[in-house]
Structure formats: structure tokens, C-alpha cells
Amino acid sequence: MLRAEALRHSFGAVRALDDVSFSVQPGQTLAVFGPNGAGKTTLLKVLAGLIQPQRGRAQVDGGRRAIGWIGHQPQLYAQLTVRENLRFWASLYDVTPPGELLARLGLEEHADRPVRALSRGLVQRVAIARALTHDPTVLLLDEPFTGLDRVAAEALSRLLGQHTAAGRATVLVTHNVEEGTGLATDVAFMRAGRFVHFAPRAGRGPEQVGEEYRDAIA
Amino acid sequence: MLRAEALRHSFGAVRALDDVSFSVQPGQTLAVFGPNGAGKTTLLKVLAGLIQPQRGRAQVDGGRRAIGWIGHQPQLYAQLTVRENLRFWASLYDVTPPGELLARLGLEEHADRPVRALSRGLVQRVAIARALTHDPTVLLLDEPFTGLDRVAAEALSRLLGQHTAAGRATVLVTHNVEEGTGLATDVAFMRAGRFVHFAPRAGRGPEQVGEEYRDAIA
Amino acid sequence: MKMLRVGRWITAIGLVLLAGIYVRALAYTPIEASQGLAQKIFYLHVPAAIWAESAMILVGLASIFYLFTKDPRLDRFAAASAEVGAVFCAVVLTTGPIWGKPIWGTWWTWDARLTFTLFLFLLYVGYLLLRSAVTEPATRARFAAVLGICGMCEVPFIHLSVYMFPTLHPMPIVLQPGRPKLPGSMLETWALSLGVFTLLYVGFVVQRYALSYLREQLEAAGEVGHA
């Protein structure tokens, strides 16, 4: 579904990816934890094809159409309304935006407001809706819970759970070990561009993963 | 230290603040929880004087010099290095940036890189340093933990704890009830522009506050 | 609303009187020797020009007081005055060429007075554009006030431009230092028409003011209804 082979990438003197290899199968969710600047965002961008890695190869079955992406920036047009944004992005994937997504993310009453007038958390919800409109089979999520309130965070967790149950693959980057572990089937720790740990979660709880993470990073 | 009297503000038809009054004394930390779009950011902007409320009055002892602000956006110049940014902002407050702040936030090795080359979490650390350089007596923090890794989040918690111990006032907006309650002396829940709960924390733990929050919002 | 009705009445009376002025001008005032009938447009052109400039001054004065008092009525007045000033400016810019074609043989030349009047018009347009580009009322009022004050300071430069450039356009005859050099009955007709234009200015401004007040009330009501 998703394969990374010996990825390496540097920005000038900074090594952002240093020999990263892994693969994610259908139904798996890989949670990637790592300190700031470890290279998590760079990894996701390489997987999505937004950055051409200097060495190695990333491959996603189904190509760009299969990818759903939530990044640090919402990728929305601030002057357009929520509905217009979703309709535009959906049209690039030749689908119509599923109406119930707005309802599940609590966006119905905001659907006709321009994105620039929304609060941070509401914008993040629209970004989530945007990433899921075309029913992607591979999700690349960079701190998708940012700015979400409790209700929205739970809605997202539920959506991601269904997604995994339906046999799709997810790579999830987050700093919240609890949230991340809850959703993960596999866990990786990243430090200075390297995977220092990569294993199935295998029943470990958030506390145990958190402790191992602390040790691995220190 | 910090007083808000009957604040009201609307953006067009959206009522973002609806009769909010409270005050924060030295040594207090008010944690404000609320769903997306409740008006938390608007409240902080009104307190900082960035938005003139349509009704009511906000007052901060010591004026603009006393305020330290962390917002949704880092307020940094992407082309300048970390050090240059801090030096510039410090010069507007007629101080020199304290050197140990960089060390405490783990920014020393990044100090001479331009902000545009930093990862999200590193940028957020610089924004924190920026807000604290002039040793403010009132902190207005809008989701300051966003994007921070564990180590940085702990460093920030420690900084905020010292700040409160030194008799300063803080208003902290966050969606993480655990983190927020841990730092708070007072807790407020906000919904649709109103404070629906505002009381001293009085020994309540995160679970209890979380439960009350859930009930208050529902 | 009462004010709107009052404004409409004043305007209507002004328009009737304007027709009267032209009856007087065509029937009872002597025909100017060198220009012939074309000079009759004088009674439309000059008062409109004077009010086009005065309206900007009034916008500026209202803006200064607005910045001190933050009274929304002053902002509303400034907006109304700018709209009416723009209309009068447009009148000058149409009557001028109509007059110029027989006298100068061309509709338009790029001399200083004409160009600067055009820019006064664009100043009005810019002012109104700026108002429409900002949605937040308080910000809109402050931005508009800043532009209005700058506009006011620009007017003397426009008024004096005839002295600074070689120009085809006549030097000030009435509004000049020293005594007006205009035959008595022309001066009388001119004074009457200036009075009528003053009435028109007041009528228009009262109407625009009332309209913008109504619109604000509606916005406020919509806001309450929605919340």
C-alpha cells in the first residue's frame, strides 16, 4: 500500500531524512512520534510526492488519487466559503463532496461562511473534510488534531477508526502519545531523521509507549 | 492586574463575545476552555487591545509593555534568523534578549537559522521566546502548546509555573484539559461568547474539570 | 423615515428652483459678448465646482472631528458629503467639456485645472471605494477619516493650480482675492444659482445620511435576529 525505501533528504546541512525504510499495509495505522525537527513533516511530504527525496524511493499504491493529506497549513482559499472550497477540491478528484462529512465534523452551520472568518479549530475541521472528500485509501496526517476541540477530536478519531477498519492505510504524525497510540496498529519513533524504533503496537498502552518513547529519544 | 468588564463583540452576525466579565490577580492563572469558535481568541485579542470591543472595557495594569502574547500565528519574520527576530522584538521593548531563554527552549543550535527553514514546533518555540523576552507581567496565551514536542511542552510548563510563582497573571487558552488544569489556579468554560463557568480550580483534578467541562458544554 | 422625506423635499424644491434659475438666465440675463449662449452653462458649472470642492473640505472637517469624538454621525455625514461631492464633481466634468467644445474647440485638454478636477473626482471615487473595501464599521470609519483629511488638504493645491501652471481655463473670477469682476446681473444670477446648489447639496446629503442610517439599523437588526 505504502512503501518507503532508504529515504534520505537534506536541507543544506540539515539532514531531515536519514535512511528511512518501512511499509504500511491495508488496515494498518502507523503512528510516528518524534521531537521537533526530527523530520516527520519531511517524511510525509516525501511520501506524498511533494518533495523528491535525494536518495531512496517512496511509493503509494494508487498514486496521487489515493492520498488524503492533512498538513500544517489548511490548503484552503480564505476568500471562498467552506462549501465552495470543498466543491472545488472535490472537482479535481472528479467526485462530489459527501454531504454527511460536514455534519460529522460539526461544520453545517458554518458551511456558507468564508474560511477567512472561521476560527482556527473550524478551519482545521474544514481541512480534514477536504482531505477526506475523495475517499482516499492512504491517509498522511501531520498533527491533524491541532486546534480541534474535544468533540471534533473525537469525531476525527472515529472517522480514522472507520477508515482503518475499511482496510485503508494511515500514517499519523502527532505529539500526543495518548491520542496517537489509541489509533495506531504500529508505532515508530523518529529522531534526527532516523527511525529509532519501528514495531507493531502489539497491545502496548499509551503509558508503555510513552515511556519507551522517552527512553528512545533521550 | 487584568480586568474585563461586560465585553461584547460581534463579527457581522456572529456574536464572538457576549457579556464577559472577570478579573485575574497577580499569581493567578486562568485557564479558558471552550469549543471551536467559542470566542477564546477574540477574548484574548480584546484583552491585548488588538480588537476594540463594541461594548465593555478591558484593562491591563502596566499597559502594552506588561503584555506577553502568544497567538495562533508566530509573529516572526520568516527571512530573519531566530536571533535577529528576538533582537528586533526585544529592541522595541528596550531590552536585550535574555540568552538563557534560547537554551531553556532548546533553540541554541537553531539560533542562526532563518525562521522559514524551521519546523513547526521549532517556530512555536521561537514564538514563545519572543513573548517572554521582555519579562512581561501579564501573559495572554492562545494554545501555546501547539506543535511542541514533549520536552518543549515540559519546558514551557516549567516556565509558566515560575512565572505564576513570581506573582504574574496569566490567561491560558487550550483544548488540552489536562495540561490546562495542571497550570491553572482558576478555570473558565466558554460557549458561544459567554463564560458558562468561572471559578477557582480549588483542588479539582483534570478528570473532574474535564467532566464538568463536558457537562457545561453539552 | 422622516429625515429621508425631508431630504427628498429639499432636493425637489432645489430642482424646481434650478429650473427657475435657468429661465432667468436664458430670458433675463444678458448674453456674454465673446462666448454667446455657451456662457449660460456658467450658472451650472461654477456653483457645482464650488460645491465639489467645498464638499471635500466638509468631509475633511467631519473626519477631523470624527477622529476625536468617534461619533458615527460624523462618519455618516462624511460619507454622504463625499457621495454628493462626487456627483457635483461629475457635473463639473460634464458641463466643462460641453462648454469647452464651442469655446476651445476641444472637449478636453490636459491642463492643470482640468486634470486636477479629474483627480478630485478620482479622490472621491477612491474614498468611496475604500469605504466599500472595508467591512468592519469602526475600521472603515477611521480609514475613511484619514483619507478625508488628506483629501481636504489637497483641495487648496487644486484650487490654486491655475496660478501655478499655464492653463486655458479662466482664472478665478468670483472666488479670488480682491473684488469680483462680473457684470451685476450675471453676478446676481450666479449668486442665486449658488444658493440653489447649496440647497441641492443639503437635500442630497440629508437623503444619503438617512439612507446610510437606515442601512446600519437594518444591519444591527439582522445581527440581533441571527444571534
Add this chain to the structure above:
Amino acid sequence: MRSPDLLRHAWAVAAKDLLVEFRSRTAILSVAVFVVLVLVVFNSARDPTAVSNVDLAPSILWVTFTFAAILALNRAFQIELENQALEGLLLAPIDRSSIYLGKLIANLVFVATIELIGVPLLALFFNVQVLPFLLPLIAVIALATVGFVAVGTLFSAMTVRTRFAELLLPVLLLPFMIPPLSWAVLATGRLLAGRPLSETLGWLNMLAVYDFVFVVLAVLLFPATVNE
């Protein structure tokens, strides 16, 4: 990729751009006033006694259009940078050429609007006759505009991600704008001077060839400017 898809996606991108532009209700009015101002600046910035109108009209027309086009081009990709929407476009399973075509269409509509306002204003202000030569004039303007907007859209895709895009874009662009521009000026001058149409046919042919070469080139090269 099938070509109906290409066009459909291009149209989606263009429609979105135009909608973003249209949302600010002041747009068309601002453009109109902008053109007026440029024309007036040229007029009042010169000594009115020294130079005659008809000689200058073509140059001023084309310099105005050039500057307006540069402003428009800068906006085209600025829209995509705001929230990193460009990354979203690059992630979408659409042919990269359709992004280029969409941008091109939006820019052409934008510049055409400016020209539609500019020509009558020019005729008015400079007191020149355009009605008798309207069709050939439209042909000249259309051909020249397509040429430099095509190249400009390509370059703005590259410069937008550098600092100083506003200054760098003209630097790269103008060498390519000079040829169609000077042909267009010469053709316009002939037309306005009332010379026979046959005299301008040569320029029209040159413009058409230039357009063809650069539109094809730009469509082919665009993918190379966006792949990271």
C-alpha cells in the same frame, strides 16, 4: 491523461481563481480606475505642448496593458501560496498542465477585462478614432496578450516562490514581452494612423506564430516548474 479531463480540470482551476477575484466586489471598479489613472499619469507627466497625442497613444496603451498584466500575473500564484493551496493542487490527481491552463485562462480573463475597459478610455482621452479599425485592433490586442500572458503565467509559477517575486517576475518576463509588444505597438500605430490593413498583416502573422510557439512550450514546460 485524456484531454477532456485536462480541460475540465483547467476550467475548475480557472473558475475558482475568478471566483476568488470576484468575491471582492470592488474588483472590476478598481481595475477600471486603475487603467484611468495610468492613462492620466502618462498624460499629465508629460509636457502637454511638446508631444502630440496620436504618436504616443499606442505606446501608452501597451505600457498600460503590460503593467496591468504583470500585476495580474503576480496575483495568480499568490492566491495559491496563502494557505499552501499550491501543495494541494500538486497533490490532486490532475495533469499538471491543467493547472497551467487554468491559470492561463483566469489571467486572460483578467487582462482582457482590463483591456476592454482600457481601449475605450484611450480613445476618449487621446481623442483617437478606434471604431473604423475595431476588428483588426482586437486581433492585435488578443494575439499579443495571449503571447505574453502565456509566458508570464509560466514564469510567475517559478518566481512566486522566490522572495521579490514582484520585482523578479518582470525581470524574467520582459525580454519575452519585448518582441510581441513591439510588434503590437507598431501594428497598433499603423492601424490608428489609418494605414491599409495589409501593412499590419505581417505583424499579425508574427504574433500568431509567437503565440503558438510559446503556448505550446509553456504547456510542455509547466510540469517542470512545479515538480519539487
Add this chain to the structure above:
Amino acid sequence: MRSPDLLRHAWAVAAKDLLVEFRSRTAILSVAVFVVLVLVVFNSARDPTAVSNVDLAPSILWVTFTFAAILALNRAFQIELENQALEGLLLAPIDRSSIYLGKLIANLVFVATIELIGVPLLALFFNVQVLPFLLPLIAVIALATVGFVAVGTLFSAMTVRTRFAELLLPVLLLPFMIPPLSWAVLATGRLLAGRPLSETLGWLNMLAVYDFVFVVLAVLLFPATVNE
């Protein structure tokens, strides 16, 4: 607020702006090439047989400077919008006028750089003598530039927070640029034609009065454009 503070903070703001501009190493080069290209456009966009050089030189010089100034002004506040740094400036305990002054200084340095490059290029391309009149020419350029950059900086603080800032700014600004610009063009024309200095003194005086009125006005009014 004491006035040394005012100046110190203004300088801090200006120095930061200039550093941001300087960071993009292409800046000076781009500006230079930009001026060259505008001059070339004017040259090749007109029929060389119809109009003589010396008559056009002042207009072209000033139209070039005007457009460059508008580009520069737009950048000035764009820098502050990127990461909402403007909010940071507004939160700082500095007099709002010092933000204005700082922006004014940075803009003046920027535009002066363009002019420093533009004048010799103009002399070169148009084959006009500037050396004999260098000092009065500098006086004219300096006075006119201060006038319109002062007003422009004020307006760009407002328009930057509206949509279509790039188009709205010239609309608002040009009515205010026309008087100093036309005086400057006339004065430049006289100078380059080798007329006695006394003929331009009147224009210089007007420019000085205009500068004085609008710089004072701008410093006083700027706080009103930023208070939310």
C-alpha cells in the same frame, strides 16, 4: 513618549525592514534590471521616428519612479502581514508614529536606491546630459519622492488590510501623487533643457510645502490607521 525613543524605535523598524529586503540577495539586482527594462519598454514601445528623446525623458523617468514606488509601498506592509507580525508591532509599547516613521525610512531608502540606479541609466539610454544639473536634479527628485512616499506609506497601511490592495493603493494614491509628480516633471524638463535654475525654484518651493503638509499630516494620522 520622548522623541529620542520615537526615533530609535523607528530606526529599529526600518533596519529590520531593510534587513528583510537585503536577505533576498536578488533584491538590488532585480531593481536594477527592473529599471532597465522599464526604460527599454518605453523605448521600444514607441515609434522611434515620431517622438524625440529629450521631450520624453522626464515623463519616463517619473513614470518609472512612480511604479517602482508603488511596488515598494506594497511590499512594506506585506512583510508585516505574513505571520501577523503587524499585530506584534501593535502590541509593542512603542508610539504608533514610530512604526510609520520606520516604514517611511525603509521605503525612502528603497525608492532612493531605485532612483540612484535609474537616473544614470536614463542619461545613458536617452542620451541626455544630467551632470551639469546634478544638484538641482537631486533636489527635485528628493523633494518629490519624500512627498509621495510619505502619503503612500500612510495609505499602504490602510489598503494592505483590504482585498485588492495592489489595485486599491494606486487608486487612492495617484490623486495625491499627481501634484508633486507634475511639478517634478516640469522642473525636470526645465533642468534637462538647460534653462536657468531660477525657473525651477517655484516648483521646488511648492514641492517643499507639499512635503511639509503631508509628512506632518501622515505622522499625525498614522495612529488612526492602526488602532483596531
